[in-house]
Amino acid sequence: MPKHAKLSASGAELWTNCPGSVHMAELFPETTSPAAEEGTLAHALAQTMIENARAGSISPQISAEYMVERDNVNAFYSVHKELAGSFDDMKKTLEPYVDYVIEEYEAIRKKDAAAELMTEQHVDFSDIVPGGFGTSDVVIIGDDTCEVIDLKYGKGVPISAIANPQIRLYTYGTMSAFDLSYDFSRVKMVIYQPRLDSVTSEELTADDLRSWGKAVIVPAAKRALSKSPKYTPGPWCKSHFCPAAGSCxxxxxxxxxxxxxxxxxxxxxxxxxxxxxxxxxxxxxxxxxxxxxxxxxxxxxxxSGEAVTGWKVVESVAKRKYKSEEIVAATLVKAGYDPALIYEKKLLGVTKMTQLMGKKEFHEVLEEPGLVFKPEGAPTLAPESDKRPAIVTNVTADDFND
Ligand code: SF4
Structure with missing residues (x-):
């Protein structure tokens, strides 16, 4: 089986909007990035944490997996120091996600004692996308509902579950896999981005999701696989989606x-x-x-040595840095400087403090006593597609005249 489907669920946003992007992607070598590797490690750790939480205790096998992941994560961050991460940070960041998954599972289990929770489920949606398959991070089925939860460890771009073709395809494939043993009438799709504190969801009837697959995805897949597909530029032309974003x-x-x-x-x-x-x-x-x-x-x-007319590669302006902070500090103290003067102390920001304390403790110790607040944001322009409601301004020409 190929590692990636030609029309992948993760690329569906792109190929449903720009059919030519599939052909274009073939001109570029497949690459990976430290952020993508970090995401893979986070998924593996999250899976074990969910299994641990469900089991209620750490079984020897799970414990062994946990150790392997801890070593992998530590080895990764020792190479990618620029990401400034650690195993403990990753685990703390994933805890609210794991709690959420277990809460969702318990909620369905209250209605249906036979409800099932599965992680990393291989799903197949090749009846609507030729060769289409993928992996659902978390699947909860029971009480006529199929719920799919997708973890996004990235923190660059917020991703909404609303009308999101990737999670819809995962859910479509999950429904197909369990169609024989379950009679689903409802689907719930959740995207959880712990590093952006973002949880979005979409609920549809199972029939609406099936109709979407046939009415939207089947023709889009045909367009993407045609011999002369159309190139359709739009907001989806982003470098983290399309490898041709800079050269198309x-x-x-x-x-x-x-x-x-x-x-x-x-x-x-x-x-x-x-x-x-x-x-x-x-x-x-x-x-x-x-x-x-x-x-x-x-x-x-x-x-790579090719000419870019009118441009050349130069060294960027770099700031001076200490070779070793410890040696600099020791040198300054020896020279008579008071340590209180040479160090700066600053309270951690809300995001880092939440990571340090964990979401629950942060809420109990700081949010509940009212020590954290959200100031009113200054008016700013946003496109109409933005999910925030518009600020109603009642200023009229008469107000200025008064
Ligand atoms: S840059 Fe935009 S228009 Fe060009 S192939 Fe990629 S998605 Fe399509």
């Missing part, structure tokens, strides 16, 4: 559409209207993201 011609061409539109409108008015500004802001955000991907790609090309 279709994406580069889209960046000029806005300039053409403004050029046409310039004939009517010299000043940008609210409508122009809205469009300009959307275009500027896309430009900024594209420019970053383009620069990274150009740097890689130049470093």
């Amino acid at each position: 011609k279709a994406r580069a061409a889209k960046m000029h559409e806005f300039e053409d539109m403004i050029e046409r409108r310039r004939k009517d008015n010299a000043v940008l209207s609210g409508d122009d500004m809205g469009r300009a802001l959307s275009a500027a955000r896309e430009y900024t993201a594209w420019a970053k991907d383009l620069e990274n790609e150009a740097l890689e090309l130049a470093q």
